[in-house]
Amino acid sequence: MIKRPITAAMRLHVELALAAARRDSALLDKLKAEATKISLTGAEIDAAERGGSFDVIIDSAVKFVLAESKKNELAITHAETKLATLGLPLLADHLRSLLDELRTAPRKHDLR
Numbered sequence: 001m002i003k004r005p006i007t008a009a010m011r012l013h014v015e016l017a018l019a020a021a022r023r024d025s026a027l028l029d030k031l032k033a034e035a036t037k038i039s040l041t042g043a044e045i046d047a048a049e050r051g052g053s054f055d056v057i058i059d060s061a062v063k064f065v066l067a068e069s070k071k072n073e074l075a076i077t078h079a080e081t082k083l084a085t086l087g088l089p090l091l092a093d094h095l096r097s098l099l100d101e102l103r104t105a106p107r108k109h110d111l112r
Contacts, residue, residue: 005088005090005091005094006061006091006094006095006098008038009038009040009044009055009058010057010058010061010062011098012031012034012035012038012040012048013044013047013048013053013058013061013062014061014062014065014095014098014099014102015027015031015102016028016031016032016035016045016048016049017048017049017050017051017052017062017065017066018065018066018069018102019031020048020049020050020051021051021066021069028049032045035048048062051063051066056086057086057088057091060079060082060083060086060088061083061091061095063075063078063079063082064076064079064080064082064083064091064092064095065095065098065099067079068095068096068099069099079092080092
């Protein structure tokens, strides 16, 4: 069982991808600063902004959250299958919860 399925790096990749998809430059600047603090490289930040990652698990998580945010059923199914193939089928539920949290968190996000 995974105790902390969503790591800080995964969360920041997800947040960067969502902010980039919305073209929220102010939030992107804040997230890039946070990403630098946890030692993400410039290349990792760029990949996150493009909706991906060099890490296969984080990449799958980002693609799943982007699909969920767009309600793209085909992409959701594909991403869920990828997570299951990686041995992380329950991660999808944690990522849905994260997306819900980001949609309702007035602190940094306006994903409604």
